[in-house]
Amino acid sequence: MSTTIERAPLNGVDVATLLGTRDAVKQTNEIAKFQFRATNAWVAGTHSRSTFADFHGAMQELRHEQDTVVxxxxxxxxxxxxxxxxxxxxxxxxxxxxLTSGIANVAAARGVRLTHVSSTVAGDIDLLGILGLSGGAVRNGYEQVKVTFRVEGDADDATLRDIVEQSRRRSAVYDALTNPTPVHIEVVTG
Known part of the structure; x- marks a missing residue:
């Protein structure tokens, strides 16, 4: 007789679904292939509007429960x-x-109850690059980004630091910002 231990939600994370998803992806790797999308429209000047609505994931076309416009x-x-x-x-x-969602997931999977997670993020950018005034000596994007976390929970400091580190190692955004990502631009006119 096999017994399954049900894990209650922790830190707002449905741990059973998190672990079940991980097991399903282990069994069928194609489930892990996602494509996120946004549409953007120019409003005026430097103002534009993006909408996030549909995406592909878990081997099917999906739609967010509600469109998000930014x-x-x-x-x-x-x-x-x-x-x-x-x-x-x-x-x-x-x-x-x-990083924050990763911290919540990692902590929940490890059985660590979080009581506080907040961060401050600062990015340094030199407009000489964007304005084409550096002769190529200054990059267009951020020179550096610094994220400072305050994390509290029912684990010791070393464990909380390790949870943040695992979140960093698994962060898609961290990876995209720190490693070259091919970006293809296609233009349709008329």
Whole structure:
């Protein structure tokens, strides 16, 4: 007789589903192939609007429960109307959100109850690159990004640090920001 131990949700994470998904992917690797998508439309000036609605995953076309619309713009000092964060600021949100969700998942899988997780993210950028004023000496993107976490839970400091480190090792956003990712641009006119 086999007994299955049901694990209750922890840190808001459905641990049974998390572990079940991992086991299913182990059995059928194709389940792991996802394609996330966004559509973007220019509004005016540097202001644009992106919508996240559908994606492909688990070997099927899927749709989020609700569409998410985000605005992007530049501040007035960068010839924008400052109605939303800049595109590079969304990268700061992306790395923080990815690492934070990873921390919650890793901690839950290890049976660690979290009581607090917050972060501050700062990215240093030199506009000489973007404005083409450096002769190629300054990159267009961030020179560095620093993420500082405050994590509390029912584990010792070393365990909490290890949970953050495992989240970093498995973070898709961290990987995309720290390793070259091929980006193909296709143009359709008319």
């Amino acid at each position: 605005e992007s713009d530049h501040p007035a000092v960068l010839v924008g109307s400052d109605v939303a964060p800049t595109p590079v600021e969304y990268l700061l949100h992306a790395i923080a959100a990815c």
